[in-house]
Amino acid sequence: MADRADSTGKGPTGVEAPAGEEGTASFDESQAVEGAAAPGTEPEGTRADDGVLVADASAEPLIADEAWPVEVVEHERAFEGMVWNIDRDRFMYRDSGLVREYMAHPGAVAVLAIDEHDRVLLVQQYRHAARARLWELPAGLLDVDGEDPLEAAKRELAEEVDHEATQWEPLISSLPSPGGSNEAITVYLATGLSETSESFDREHEEADLTVRWVPLDEAVQAVLEGRVRNGILQTALLAAQARGLGSGRFSGGDARDGVERGVEGYGGDAGRV
Numbered sequence: 632m633a634d635r636a637d638s639t640g641k642g643p644t645g646v647e648a649p650a651g652e653e654g655t656a657s658f659d660e661s662q663a664v665e666g667a668a669a670p671g672t673e674p675e676g677t678r679a680d681d682g683v684l685v686a687d688a689s690a691e692p693l694i695a696d697e698a699w700p701v702e703v704v705e706h707e708r709a710f711e712g713m714v715w716n717i718d719r720d721r722f723m724y725r726d727s728g729l730v731r732e733y734m735a736h737p738g739a740v741a742v743l744a745i746d747e748h749d750r751v752l753l754v755q756q757y758r759h760a761a762r763a764r765l766w767e768l769p770a771g772l773l774d775v776d777g778e779d780p781l782e783a784a785k786r787e788l789a790e791e792v793d794h795e796a797t798q799w800e801p802l803i804s805s806l807p808s809p810g811g812s813n814e815a816i817t818v819y820l821a822t823g824l825s826e827t828s829e830s831f832d833r834e835h836e837e838a839d840l841t842v843r844w845v846p847l848d849e850a851v852q853a854v855l856e857g858r859v860r861n862g863i864l865q866t867a868l869l870a871a872q873a874r875g876l877g878s879g880r881f882s883g884g885d886a887r888d889g890v891e892r893g894v895e896g897y898g899g900d901a902g903r904v
Contacts, residue, residue, distance in 0.1 A: 704728070708735075736814035740784040741770035743802055743867045744794060744821040749877050751850050752792055752824070753864070755841040764841075766859045768818065768867055784819045790831045792842055797823030803870040807862050818867045820876075847877035 702723040709732055710717040716735045721728065744752040757764045771787040773780060781799060788794050802820040806813075833840065845853075851872050853859045871877065 732811075734808075734812035734814065736812050738773040738780075738814060739770060739816040740773065740780050740787060741768040741816060741818045741863050741867065742784050742788045742821050743768055743818055743871060744788060744792075744796060744824055745847060745871070745876065746822075746824050746844065748844075749847050750844040751847050751868070751871075752794065753843050753845055753850065754791060755843070757839075761860075765861045766853075767861045767864050770816075770863060780817055781819065784817075784821070788821060789827050791833075791840070793827045793830050794824050795827050796821035796825075802867060802874075805863070805866050816863060818863065818870070820871070847871060851877065 703720055704723065705719075705721040707719050708716060709719040717732055718735045719730065719732045721730050723729075746752070752769070753766050754769060755764050755766050769787050769791040771783065771791070773783055775783065778786075784799070785795065788796065798821070800820050802818045804815065804817045806815055808814065847868070850859075850864075851868050854865045854868050859865065
């Protein structure tokens with residue numbers, strides 16, 4: 632995987648090094664909205680009496696992240712860990728020389744799996760940095776060379792919760808912590824679910840996963856009440872709600888019938904969502 636640079640701390644996030652130089656960004660021009668205003672310019676629109684710019688529906692969006700090439704003068708590996716590495720970049724930004732250190736991350740995928748009863752499939756897993764068992768989506772790193780992100784998402788759904796899906800589509804992408812990491816994660820919406828023909832062996836923190844079907848509306852409420860704090864889960868659930876999922880969209884059955892499923896190899900007490 633190519634090294635990637637992040638210049639956050641001052642100025643725009645998602646810095647991309649010029650082609651041919653060390654360091655690339657997890658955010659690139661393909662992620663920018665087509666037709667977005669050029670850097671330093673204001674999109675078209677009208678101003679209300681309070682001075683707030685109101686978007687013209689026919690004009691470009693008011694906000695859109697921008698790829699922002701910078702000159703990376705020096706790139707080095709500051710620390711090499713068991714899973715994560717820390718990189719250090721010296722670069723030029725608006726005629727100033729800056730130094731930033733950040734986690735060099737391979738990227739990740741997550742899956743919001745929704746069944747015909749409008750329930751989402753969640754896992755509860757111990758996270759040592761948080762000293763807590765957190766409710767999350769099935770997810771994993773893009774750590775297999777050349778693996779397509781969608782194929783990685785399918786693999787994670789099968790390996791973590793023994794499920795597969797017939798319909799897949801991107802739900803949302805995000806940069807979870809651009810001030811100190813170049814991680815980019817894509818969440819896929821998976822429907823048409825069924826159990827896999829075989830169960831996968833799990834070890835370490837995944838050996839005692841709790842797996843639970845939860846009504847989507849209840850999961851969103853858990854986010855709003857501060858009962859679940861995993862950022863990827865929060866982002867995906869709110870994005871699903873904004874798209875009109877839940878509240879009986881996939882009609883059938885009692886949407887309140889969230890049940891915990893006992894999966895071979897899973898253990899632990901039931902956690903509250």
